[in-house]
Amino acid sequence: MSNSGSTAPKPGAEAIPMLTEIVEVPAYSADNLPATLREIDWDEVASRVRRQVSDHLAERIGAVLNVELHKALQSALAPAVDTVSRTLHETLRQRMQAAIDEAVALEIARVRMKKPDARS
Numbered sequence: 001m002s003n004s005g006s007t008a009p010k011p012g013a014e015a016i017p018m019l020t021e022i023v024e025v026p027a028y029s030a031d032n033l034p035a036t037l038r039e040i041d042w043d044e045v046a047s048r049v050r051r052q053v054s055d056h057l058a059e060r061i062g063a064v065l066n067v068e069l070h071k072a073l074q075s076a077l078a079p080a081v082d083t084v085s086r087t088l089h090e091t092l093r094q095r096m097q098a099a100i101d102e103a104v105a106l107e108i109a110r111v112r113m114k115k116p117d118a119r120s
Helices: 042-114
Strands: none
Touching: none
């Protein structure tokens, strides 16, 4: 079997960006290039690479953390929300029943007060 020169990425490799995908390499014209490697400020290059890699990773980690935090909170809070919902529903049902009972009792009392006396 012949290999066409391209290899399949390892599983999960698409999740790990290449350094060249993170670091912005400025385009230099021939006039801007240092004449020798000794003229390059390697500390500046290293600092820029660290900063860009750090910024990129912070964005990716933040996105992953947001998703995981959302999942964790959802699973942790779902039972509590369900309990509060059931409690509120039951409390509302009890208060409505009490209000209805009171209204019926008041109406019965009002009707009894208006009832003509049977002796007359």
